[in-house]
Structure formats: C-alpha cells, structure tokens
Amino acid sequence: MLTAFARAFRTPDLRKKLLFVLAIIGLFRLGSVVPSPGVSYTAIQSCLNQSKDSSVYGLVNLFSGGALLQLSVFALGIMPYITSSIIIQLLIVVIPRLERLKEEGQSGQAKLTQYTRYLTIALAILQSTGIVALARGVPSRLFPQCNQAILPSTSLFRVATLVVTMTAGTAVIMWLGELITDRGIGNGMSVLIFTSIASRLPSEGGRILQSTSGFVFALVCLLGLVIVTAVVYVEQAQRRIPVQYAKRMVGRRMYGGTSTYIPLKVNQAGVIPVIFASSLLYLPNLLSQMWTSNQGFTNFVSRNLTKGDHPLYLVSYFLLIIFFTYFYVAITFNPVEVSDNMKKYGGFVPGFRPGRQTAEYLDFILSRITLPGALFLGLIAVLPNALLSLTGGNQFPFGGTTVLILVGVGLETVKQIESQLMLRNYEGFLR
Amino acid sequence: MTETRGGVTATTDRVGARPLPAGGGKGFRGGQRNPWRRLSLFYREIVAELRKVIWPTRHELVTYTSVVVVFVSVMVAIVSGLDYLFTKGVLAVFG
Numbered sequence: 262m263l264t265a266f267a268r269a270f271r272t273p274d275l276r277k278k279l280l281f282v283l284a285i286i287g288l289f290r291l292g293s294v295v296p297s298p299g300v301s302y303t304a305i306q307s308c309l310n311q312s313k314d315s316s317v318y319g320l321v322n323l324f325s326g327g328a329l330l331q332l333s334v335f336a337l338g339i340m341p342y343i344t345s346s347i348i349i350q351l352l353i354v355v356i357p358r359l360e361r362l363k364e365e366g367q368s369g370q371a372k373l374t375q376y377t378r379y380l381t382i383a384l385a386i387l388q389s390t391g392i393v394a395l396a397r398g399v400p401s402r403l404f405p406q407c408n409q410a411i412l413p414s415t416s417l418f419r420v421a422t423l424v425v426t427m428t429a430g431t432a433v434i435m436w437l438g439e440l441i442t443d444r445g446i447g448n449g450m451s452v453l454i455f456t457s458i459a460s461r462l463p464s465e466g467g468r469i470l471q472s473t474s475g476f477v478f479a480l481v482c483l484l485g486l487v488i489v490t491a492v493v494y495v496e497q498a499q500r501r502i503p504v505q506y507a508k509r510m511v512g513r514r515m516y517g518g519t520s521t522y523i524p525l526k527v528n529q530a531g532v533i534p535v536i537f538a539s540s541l542l543y544l545p546n547l548l549s550q551m552w553t554s555n556q557g558f559t560n561f562v563s564r565n566l567t568k569g570d571h572p573l574y575l576v577s578y579f580l581l582i583i584f585f586t587y588f589y590v591a592i593t594f595n596p597v598e599v600s601d602n603m604k605k606y607g608g609f610v611p612g613f614r615p616g617r618q619t620a621e622y623l624d625f626i627l628s629r630i631t632l633p634g635a636l637f638l639g640l641i642a643v644l645p646n647a648l649l650s651l652t653g654g655n656q657f658p659f660g661g662t663t664v665l666i667l668v669g670v671g672l673e674t675v676k677q678i679e680s681q682l683m684l685r686n687y688e689g690f691l692r
Numbered sequence: 693m694t695e696t697r698g699g700v701t702a703t704t705d706r707v708g709a710r711p712l713p714a715g716g717g718k719g720f721r722g723g724q725r726n727p728w729r730r731l732s733l734f735y736r737e738i739v740a741e742l743r744k745v746i747w748p749t750r751h752e753l754v755t756y757t758s759v760v761v762v763f764v765s766v767m768v769a770i771v772s773g774l775d776y777l778f779t780k781g782v783l784a785v786f787g
Contacts, residue, residue, distance in 0.1 A: 266766075287774055290771060294778040294782050296786060302786040303786075455767070456767075459764070460772060462768050462772075493748075494747070494753055497748035498745050498747050500741060500746070527745055626741055630741050632738055633738060671763045672756065674763070
C-alpha cells in the first residue's frame with residue numbers, strides 16, 4: 262500500500278500536483294502563524310498559555326487552525342469564503358436573476374464566482390472588525406482572564422491596518438483554495454479546512470492526555486477509529502441504477518450496446534453539509550459580536566450557540582445538516598439533466614421510458630436514499646459531542662465534526678490520487 | 693410502460709401527461725391522503741431502496757480505512773512539523 266504512495270510521487274505530473282498542494286499548505290500554515298501588525302506577539306503567547314480553555318471559540322478557532330486566537334495574518338481562515346459560498350448557493354434558489362446566471366453556463370458561473378468573492382471580502386471585513394473589537398481593552402474580551410494588552414495601541418490607524426491585513430489575508434486564502442482546486446488535487450476549500458483541523462489535532466490530543474488519564478485517551482482514540490470505519494462504510498455504499506445503451510450503427514461501425522450503471526452514493530453530498538452547517542451556526546456568534554448593544558441576544562448566543570455540547574446547539578446542528586444534505590444533493594445532482602444526457606446517447610434505465618419518467622425515477626430513488634445518508638451524517642456529527650457532554654468532559658475537538666471532515670476529505674483526496682494513478686495504468690492503493 | 697388513455701398509447705412525455713397518476717405501479721406515490729400512511733409508505737420505500745444498496749465488503753472496508761488513517765496521519769505529521777518550524781521562526785523574529 263505504501264508503495265502506491267511512492268509510485269504517486271514517481272509519476273512526474275502527479276508529483277508536481279502533490280508538491281504544489283503541499284507548498285500551498287505550507288504557505289497557508291505560515292500565514293496562520295505570522296502575527297498581524299500592531300499585535301503584541303509576546304502578550305498573546307502568554308495569554309494563550311494562561312487560558313487553557315479555548316472552547317469558547319472552539320469550532321471557529323478549530324476551523325482557522327488556531328490562527329484566530331493568535332490574531333495572525335490568516336486569522337479568519339477559510340470560514341468567510343465558505344459562508345459566502347453557502348449564502349450565494351442559497352440565494353441562487355431564491356433570486357431569479359442569480360438562477361438565470363447559473364443556467365447561463367460558463368459565463369454566468371464566472372459571474373457567480375465573482376459575487377462569491379465580493380461577499381467573502383465583505384464578510385471578512387465584518388468579521389475582522391469584530392475580532393479586533395474583541396481584542397481591544399486590557400482584560401480583553403478575547404482573553405477575559407488575561408491582564409496584558411494584546412493591542413498596545415488602539416489608534417484608528419492601527420486598528421484599520423489590522424482590519425485591512427486580516428481581510429487581505431482572507432482574500433489570499435481564497436486564492437490559495439482556488440489554486441488547489443484548479444491545479445492541484447482535491448477541492449481547495451476542503452483541503453484547507455482539512456489542514457486547519459489537522460494542525461489542531463496533536464495539541465488537542467495532548468491536552469486530553471494531560472487532563473485525563475491514558476485510559477480515557479485510548480477510549481477517545483478507539484471511538485475515533487470506530488467513527489472512521491463507519492464513515493468509510495457509508496461513504497462507499499452505492500445504489501447502482503442499471504443503464505442499458507442501445508446499439509447504434511454509425512457508418513459501418515457498431516456502437517454502444519453496453520450496460521453500465523449510475524452509481525448513487527447513499528451519502529451523495531460528502532462532508533460539505535457538515536462544513537456548511539457548522540459555519541452557518543457560527544453566524545449568530547458573529548452577529549452577537551457585531552451587535553454588542555443588545556445584551557440579551559449576546560447572552561443567549563454565548564450561552565446556547567457557542568459551545569458544542571448545549572442541547573439547542575446539537576439539535577439545530579443536526580437539523581441543519583439534514584437540510585444541507587438534501588440541499589447539496591439537489592444542487593449537484595440534477596435528475597432531469599442526467600436523464601436528458603442518457604437519452605441523447607441512447608441510454609435508458611430498463612423498465613422506464615427515457616426522459617421525464619427516468620428523471621422521476623432517479624429523483625424518487627435519490628430522495629429516499631439521501632435520508633439515511635443525512636441522518637447518518639447528523640448522528641455522527643452530533644452523537645460523540647452529546648456523549649462527551651454527558652460524561653462531563655468537553656473534548657470538543659475530537660467530536661464527530663472533526664473526524665467526519667478529516668476522513669471525508671482524506672477519502673476524497675486519496676480517491677482522486679488513485680484515479681490519477683489508474684489513468685497511467687498503475688495499480689493504486691485501493692485494491 | 694405504456695400508459696393508455698382512451699385506447700391511444702401516450703407517446704409524448706410532456707403533453708397532458710401530468711394529470712395521470714405518475715408511473716404504472718412502480719412505487720411512485722399516487723393520491724395517498726393520510727399523512728401517517730404516507731409516512732409509513734415513505735419509510736418502507738427507504739428500506740426497500742437500502743436493500744438494493746451495494747455495501748462495501750469487509751476487505752474493501754479494511755483497505756479504505758487503513759489508507760485513510762495512513763493518509764490523515766501523514767498529513768497531520770507534515771502539518772505539525774511545518775507548524776513547529778514556523779512557530780520557532782516567528783518566535784525568533786518577534787519573541
């Protein structure tokens with residue numbers, strides 16, 4: 262199996278792609294460590310050491326790879342980009358003009374990407390302003406127990422520089438992500454989230470090992486392995502819809518006549534719904550940072566929606582995941598389009614007429630097979646947190662979301678490398 | 693899959709096909725009104741579809757799981773190595 266990894270590196274253009282992705286990951290991590298201008302690095306380090314409990318900004322900090330609390334150049338991480346792409350996807354359904362753009366094809370898609378980028382910048386400005394506001398003051402609200410000034414000077418110029426730096430950092434991250442999607446391997450957004458989470462894993466693991474016994478640590482690892490297996494199991498499950506192609510004579514040659522199948526995965530949406538749901542749940546948090554005058558709202562949010570173990574959080578998280586699974590499947594797999602394509606090339610599902618009836622059949626299967634997939638995603642994301650909160654510990658980073666994203670993105674990337682290897686007639690790792 | 697209407701085989705997909713109950717007994721829902729019965733029908737359809745799903749074999753499962761675990765561990769190692777270096781560097785410059 263490991264020889265396959267070596268072989269992947271021996272194939273020239275695959276090696277180029279892999280090294281490209283690794284280089285971008287390196288850049289991304291570098292930016293997550295370099296502090297922003299106007300921030301006292303030593304003060305932040307001592308504050309981070311003082312406050313062991315980072316669970317207040319748990320998920321956000323996790324998704325930014327710990328860069329948020331360090332106020333580094335890439336403090337906001339990939340979150341604004343994800344949030345804005347969700348918003349645009351949702352708006353496509355609501356606003357007819359955007360829907361028309363989507364149907365327009367290439368040029369419309371380019372326009373939509375442009376809107377997504379603008380929205381990202383706007384969100385980044387909002388969010389960085391929020392963070393800077395939190396970091397101000399001597400016992401700053403970012404680190405309530407710490408008595409050092411994180412921002413030595415809070416003049417307008419300094420604050421503006423900070424906001425501009427972080428916004429620019431977000432723009433660079435967005436670009437890096439798109440570069441990975443274009444020229445590397447895998448989906449850039451997922452790969453960057455993967456990197457952020459991977460960077461938190463050792464330190465959080467070490468924290469669990471320190472704060473509890475080795476037995477609990479082993480138990481958490483075992484639970485992680487079980488989740489990994491379960492995710493792989495569901496991710497690989499397919500409903501195969503047989504497709505028969507008609508024989509055709511073109512000139513003197515015979516074409517077609519083969520039978521294949523359309524693979525419909527039980528979890529057609531992958532991990533995207535989880536990423537979407539968790540970043541959407543962060544929005545109220547962001548709002549409460551902006552809108553500090555309304556004390557009731559702020560308290561409500563910080564009590565119910567920031568920590569990962571509150572019942573309200575868990576329930577809304579679960580429901581959001583189910584919604585986004587259906588939503589994402591509906592965006593990415595269009596039964597009408599698939600059946601039209603099949604009709605064009607003379608294919609049909611045995612027992613169904615090409616065209617509308619086939620599309621209805623596909624839709625029928627898809628809507629039924631997605632529900633177990635969605636329930637599975639939701640349960641995996643929510644259950645470990647619920648269990649851990651019952652036992653009292655708040656081991657948030659080892660919850661289902663983390664493992665789900667790590668495994669999902671890992672599997673997707675490995676499969677892409679595999680298919681690239683297969684393209685060159687090598688046996689891949691997945692025999 | 694021929695739907696006859698007044699003795700004439702319907703040959704078009706679009707025109708006038710809508711008023712008919714869709715599908716010739718292939719499991720498409722007809723005009724079922726009772727929500728509980730609809731729900732239980734939906735549930736039975738889900739189970740029926742899940743039976744037709746091809747689940748991975750034990751061998752496949754083991755291979756994929758180990759490949760993913762190896763991949764994730766390699767990535768975690770690379771990223772934490774990078775982080776260690778960068779933190780040292782930044783500490784040397786700013787600390």
